[in-house]
Amino acid sequence: MRLSLQVRISIGQGDKLILAFSNGYLCVTPTMTDHTSRPAWNDRLVDILRSRATLMFLVGLLLGWLIFANHGESETLMVTVHNDSPVLIEAIWFDFSHGHRQSSLYEGQIRSGESRLVALNHPPGAGFNMKVRYVDGITQEFCANRGVREWAQEVRLYR
Numbered sequence: 001m002r003l004s005l006q007v008r009i010s011i012g013q014g015d016k017l018i019l020a021f022s023n024g025y026l027c028v029t030p031t032m033t034d035h036t037s038r039p040a041w042n043d044r045l046v047d048i049l050r051s052r053a054t055l056m057f058l059v060g061l062l063l064g065w066l067i068f069a070n071h072g073e074s075e076t077l078m079v080t081v082h083n084d085s086p087v088l089i090e091a092i093w094f095d096f097s098h099g100h101r102q103s104s105l106y107e108g109q110i111r112s113g114e115s116r117l118v119a120l121n122h123p124p125g126a127g128f129n130m131k132v133r134y135v136d137g138i139t140q141e142f143c144a145n146r147g148v149r150e151w152a153q154e155v156r157l158y159r
Helices: 041-050 052-068
Strands: 004-010 016-022 025-031 077-083 089-098 101-107 115-120 126-134 139-146 152-157
Touching (some): 041 052, 089 115
Antiparallel strands (some): 126 139
């Protein structure tokens, strides 16, 4: 009578030990997997993200953004137009340019004693052209606020 027994034991990641008993002899055979194969792309990605160098790179990126980024609102020239005349302003045209940019803006009616806040994409100090038409047909054209360096400016209109 022949007696045979074989036992497989896992001892590590993919490594196995085979114990075989046959005809009174015990045979131990280790089997190992090939560790030279390349890991999958997602395993490599996880290893990269866990590395200390990646952590330091991300911390540096965050600090650079916090220190050097412009977190405030974009620099917009805010002009408050006051109608100090006794007549209704029918329309106001703003014309302004700087560098290679040229823009025009139209504002509607402003009653006597009222004011209106207008945002211009224009640097302060360069001035801007205004054309004001009153309800009785009279128009005024002028360059406003040349040399005024504040980002919040006022223009008072009167006749």
